[in-house]
Amino acid sequence: MNKFAATMLGMALASCAMGVSTPVVLDKPLLEGKDDRFAVVLHHHHAADVAGTPHKLRFLMLVPKLGADLTGGFASGLTPVVHANMTLGEGEHLTELVGLSDCATWLAFVMGVFHTATGSVSFKAFHGLKGALKLDVGVGPVADFVKDHVHNPVMAGMLKLMPSHLLTHKLLALFPHAH
Numbered sequence: 703m704n705k706f707a708a709t710m711l712g713m714a715l716a717s718c719a720m721g722v723s724t725p726v727v728l729d730k731p732l733l734e735g736k737d738d739r740f741a742v743v744l745h746h747h748h749a750a751d752v753a754g755t756p757h758k759l760r761f762l763m764l765v766p767k768l769g770a771d772l773t774g775g776f777a778s779g780l781t782p783v784v785h786a787n788m789t790l791g792e793g794e795h796l797t798e799l800v801g802l803s804d805c806a807t808w809l810a811f812v813m814g815v816f817h818t819a820t821g822s823v824s825f826k827a828f829h830g831l832k833g834a835l836k837l838d839v840g841v842g843p844v845a846d847f848v849k850d851h852v853h854n855p856v857m858a859g860m861l862k863l864m865p866s867h868l869l870t871h872k873l874l875a876l877f878p879h880a881h
Contacts, residue, residue, distance in 0.1 A: 723774035725784045728762070728801075739770035748859040757804075757856045761864055762811075764799040772796050778809070785835060788828060793818035800867050802848055802860075807832055810844045810851075812869045825868070845872035854880055 726737065733745045742765035749758045766772060775789035776799075790796060794815050801811025810829035817824065829847040830836045836843075848857075857873065858880035864870045874880070 723771040725774040725777040726764075726772060728776060728778040732764075733762070739766055739772065741765050741767045744865065746860065746863040748856060748863065750853065750855040750859055752853045752855055757853050758806075759852055759856050759860050760803050760805050761860055762799070762801045762803075763865060763867070764796075766796050766798075770796075785828075788813075788826075788835075788837070790815065797823060798867075800869050802852070804851070808847075808851055809835075810847050812841050812844055812867075841868055841872055845869060845876055848873060849876040 726732065726739070731737065732740075733743060735743050737743075742763065744761075744763040746761045747758065748761075749756055751757075773790055775784045777784045794817055797814035797816050799811055799813050801809060803809035803811075808829070808831050811827070813826040813828075815824055815826055816822075825841055826838050827841050827844045828835050828837055829839060829844045852860075854877060857877045861870070861874065861877065861880050864873075
């Protein structure tokens with residue numbers, strides 16, 4: 703292969719590689735702010751002993767930088783697997799992600815999505831046990847799912863740390879004695 707052909711092949715491969723976004727991996731480096739696609743990574747964890755058993759809860763809020771490429775979707779696990787259907791479509795831009803999880807058996811989160819074509823914002827909401835996520839269920843069902851999986855003393859500690867968000871307000875309504 704001559705030098706010109708090799709250069710052209712290299713440029714073509716590089717441009718193809720640049721067009722593929724890496725997934726956002728919900729892991730320790732993300733929590734430490736090492737994914738430069740995000741302007742804000744807010745993370746809290748709280749644990750409480752309920753009837754002699756420790757219960758853990760983690761909160762995550764992500765605010766992406768303007769123009770961040772998040773088309774690779776979202777992944778989790780020690781060997782990250784992209785969650786099916788948790789990707790942004792053509793003309794969709796993530797405005798925020800707010801989620802809760804016990805980091806062992808379940809997760810629940812809400813994604814704010816700006817739609818370029820309509821100029822509107824909508825929410826994509828997901829919840830479920832690991833390996834069995836229910837997709838785009840709505841914010842209310844996400845709050846109900848969290849209510850079914852979190853004890854009041856644990857939620858009381860977490861609500862004190864969470865920012866004002868639609869999901870937070872829905873949780874406040876479901877945990878009236880937690881604040």
